[in-house]
Amino acid sequence: MATMRISGLASGMDIDKIVGDLMKAERIPLDKLYQKKQILEWQRDDYRDINKQLADFDTYLFDNFMLSSNFYKKTATSSNEGALTVKATSSSYDSTNTMTISQLATAASGVSAAVSGASSTTTLGERGLAADTTITIAALQSDGTYKEEAITFKTTDTLADVAKKLNQSGLNINAIFDEGSKKLGISTRTTGTADTDTIDKAEVYVKSATGDDIFATIFGFSTGNDQNGNAGVTSLANGGKNAKFTLNGLEMERQSNTFTINGIEYTLKAVTSNPIMITSSTDVDGMIAKIEEFVNKYNELIGSLNDKINEKRYRDYPPLTDEQKAEMTEKQIELWEEKAKSGLLRGDSIISNGLSQMRRDLYSRVDGIGTNVIDSLSEFGITTTSDITQGGKLVIDKDKLRTALESDPDKVVKTLTQSGTITKDSNGQITSDTRGIVQRLRDTIKSITRNIEKKAGKPTLTETQYSLGKQLNDVASQISDFQRRLQDIEDRYWKQFTAMEEAIQRANQQSAFLMGQFGGGMQG
16 A cells, blocks of 8 residues: 655655655665676676687687698699699699690580471470370489489470470589570580490480480480490480590590699690699798787787786776766766776686686697607797786797798698597596697687686576576565665655654644634633
């Protein structure tokens, strides 16, 4: 039941202001609870921001180093890029080769006879197909094998539908019915020929038909025997050619103009009369640039984390209440909250322990690479700066790094990118760690992330699933309880002042009555 409130008409007092002032004092503990809640929310957000930074760095490591091919850069050059382009893969090796191109690979093709008096909308039934027919077509694929597919053609299908069904098949062929010439053209989407010593078929042909072979009867494609004496083979596309070239004096053929030999991808573009020089080598400059990028990303991350755990805490700047904000400008609020948010993770053990582990990850040797080899960052020129204020940031000796990459790039790559495991003895002590630097860092990042999520959660967790969330729930419960208590206190104050007002009002009424009585008696 709502408390009846009577303002100070009888007493002449500003009861609203008096109760308001009294409640301000009563609300001081509630304001502190709100400030505590705000600090917990800021801490939670700071933790989650750190997890985002860790996730970004982890993604960077995965994208750039977990596959050695993303880091181990090789380069290849051609002396005549108009006729030949080359690209090195991670499996290529330093070499110099020569190539002469005598023939480019081409696709097979075939053109039907003219279907006189027909158009693209003419149906197969109108051209003499008495019943639906299913035709098995074989087509040469890029791997040198034939693929077969049975396609059903209906009497209601148009000549344009025939081309459409061929295009939509899984045979990798192109087909078009030309309205002008009345002819059906078919070609392979891959290049090369099927001609060998034991088989001489078209690159696309009709293998069998359960009904009418429309390609022979309606479109007029030629039918004959193949080299092996198989009768009734309707040729739909032929004349494909393999690429022919001489590499380092060895005559070779490939079905496609693009192929890989010894880790170098070749793309033939034109026939040549003069030899083309191909050079393959390790892209040392590219690898140095990638390592520099890694060091910069790492330094940026640990710089941010060190700033957080060393940030100054301004305890004289608690979160502002709504009443305090109402008396300040936006700039004043911004400057105040900048200090209020500072240092909330100062000295945090999760972050500081994580940073220590990341440093150990960097400087422990990588086992399993061999003896007297490059198996740590320091051996190829990456060390911690001597400036202790930098908090363990890395610096690079580029000359030492270049020497290591030129002398033994494989070992540098393995030290960074090798996948491996940890082996422990019966006492739990690590006896071997074959993980490369990148995997170690990623494992540590996952561990830090898990610990932060236990404390600060993540958007998909409820507040009951992490420690700060539980504290927030507890504070919210205290706030709710205190708000009810304040309401009771405010109601009590109003009851007291209302009772006072009613007493004064009664006294005033009695006084007025008495004055009236005394006045009347004196007049008599």
